[in-house]
Amino acid sequence: MALLEIKNLCARVGEKEILKNFSLTINEGEIHAIMGPNGSGKSTLSNVIAGHPAYEVTSGEIYFKGLNVLEMTPDERANSGIFLAFQYPTELPGVGTALFLKTAMNAKLKFLGKPELDAVTFMKKLKVRANALGITDEMLKRPVNVGFSGGEKKKMETFQMAFLEPDFCILDEMDSGLDIDALRVVSTGVNVMREPKRSFLIITHYQRLLDYIEPDYVHIMVDGRIVESGDKNLALKLEEKGYESYK
């Protein structure tokens, strides 16, 4: 069953058209990878799905679990199960990580009509997820991402995702800036989240990540649209040949 359906999506920032008739269907349980040259619109796509206000959708449709995403606020999108791990995670000075996650989790549970987590259950879950990704207690106490190294921020994003258990996870270059051990830790974090109903959209420049997280489909995005789709072998071909033939 389709979890996310994007049909003929066009989007721009200011006068600049970035997404040009972009279409993609992601079924429940699938992992899709998108690769593409710098500036082809991969982060724009992520931001449009998450509801970033800087991007104007000029035509096309997005459905998530059959709901019209373009009519939903960014909060409603997140609460209904869409999670975006940013290419450049933002720092939130003054906002403690634990409080941030508690607020996000409780907003989601409220949206779903479920009771909030009690403090003990919350802390237990927080620690388990944090430990699995090498996030220390000291890091948990600091404001969200403030003063974290590039790789630590990426780990933090993965941790937030693992904690919030979204149904659809977009990982925008989560491998960039990670050392080899961190890449393994984070990839394992994603792999343990694999479930028959949960899907992933993984944006990456490097085939290596796909050795750790095996995608069902690989798409090549050039100039705002998908120009070729295939299986993981497409990423290997790309590694060898580059983007020259798509230009």
Ligand SMILES: Nc1ncnc2c1ncn2[C@@H]1O[C@H](COP(=O)(O)OP(=O)(O)OP(=O)(O)O)[C@@H](O)[C@H]1O
């Ligand atoms: N907020 C913005 N304001 C102005 N231009 C933007 C904005 N967001 C994106 N763009 C432009 O849209 C194009 C696509 O950018 P985007 O970040 O989506 O590319 P990308 O495929 O993610 O690239 P990279 O691989 O370098 O991360 C670029 O030319 C970029 O300059």
Ligand SMILES: [Mg+2]
């Ligand atoms: Mg990008």
